[in-house]
Amino acid sequence: QSVLTQPPSASGTPGQRVTISCSGSHSNIAANTVNWYQQLPGTAPKLLIYSDNQRPSGVPDRFSGSKSGTSASLAISGLQSEDEADYYCASWDDSLNGVFGGGTKLTVL
Amino acid sequence: QVQLVQSGAEVKKPESSVKVSCKASGGTFSSDAINWVRQAPGQGLEWVGRIIPMYDTTNYAEKFQGRVTITADESTNTAYMELSSLISEDTAIYYCARDPLGPPYWYFDHWGRGTLVTVSS
Numbered sequence: 001q002s003v004l005t006q007p008p009s010a011s012g013t014p015g016q017r018v019t020i021s022c023s024g025s026h027s028n029i030a031a032n033t034v035n036w037y038q039q040l041p042g043t044a045p046k047l048l049i050y051s052d053n054q055r056p057s058g059v060p061d062r063f064s065g066s067k068s069g070t071s072a073s074l075a076i077s078g079l080q081s082e083d084e085a086d087y088y089c090a091s092w093d094d095s096l097n098g099v100f101g102g103g104t105k106l107t108v109l
Numbered sequence: 110q111v112q113l114v115q116s117g118a119e120v121k122k123p124e125s126s127v128k129v130s131c132k133a134s135g136g137t138f139s140s141d142a143i144n145w146v147r148q149a150p151g152q153g154l155e156w157v158g159r160i161i162p163m164y165d166t167t168n169y170a171e172k173f174q175g176r177v178t179i180t181a182d183e184s185t186n187t188a189y190m191e192l193s194s195l196i197s198e199d200t201a202i203y204y205c206a207r208d209p210l211g212p213p214y215w216y217f218d219h220w221g222r223g224t225l226v227t228v229s230s
Contacts, residue, residue, distance in 0.1 A: 002153065031213065032212055032213035032214075032215065033213055033214050033215070033216070035215070035216040035217075037154070037217070039154075044204055044220040044221065044222055044223055045146075045154065045204070045217070045220060046220070047216060047217060047218050050214070050216040050218070051214055051216070056218065086153075088153065088154050090154070090156075090215075090216070091215070092212040092213060092215040095171075096168050097156065097168070097170055097171060098144065098156035098159070098168075098170070098215060099156065100146075100153060100154045100155065100156060101153070102153045103153040103154070
């Protein structure tokens with residue numbers, strides 16, 4: 001049982017916009033920043049969004065993050081086949097623990 | 110260019126210990142935090158703990174308290190994660206990852222490729 005709650009799956013067709021939610025609490029998402037990672041099969045995770053809504057260099061602007069209160073969202077616009085991957089949200093918890101969501105498997109139909 | 114190079118795969122017997130290394134290059138090892146994250150087969154990511162080498166301060170996930178020890182050697186820019194009293198459920202890929210700013214901006218901008226630890230009798 002993960003501390004942050006994500007839907008286990010999401011899907012969309014090429015060109016569509018998809019959002020993935022991440023729900024937490026006052027001690028993690030509301031108090032600290034949220035980050036998102038993309039994990040392609042057989043590879044290490046890759047930082048996609050940090051500090052709620054910042055994109056590292058090289059991440060396309062099709063990816064965006066937002067946060068409100070104890071929830072956060074990752075949006076992917078102009079969906080492409082190469083976006084098919086697992087996506088994880090993460091945040092620090094004031095109990096001095098790092099916490100992850102359970103992951104969302106994105107399928108491009 | 111920051112690189113994190115991890116040690117090779119390990120096969121361990123139940124109740125034994127494993128020590129995984131993570132050698133950093135290209136960054137500021139002493140002041141950055143190195144975190145350990147694991148992923149069991151077909152499962153999600155799970156945070157194990159972190160260390161800031163400069164201060165030798167550590168944080169461990171509650172689940173692993175008493176069973177995990179994270180250390181760092183500044184002379185070789187290498188971090189270590191030792192997990193004891195291994196059980197089959199500890200079978201996982203263990204990743205090290207750099208966390209440049211720390212809470213509240215806790216995020217991993219560079220990851221190692223992972224070390225597979227298999228616990229089997």
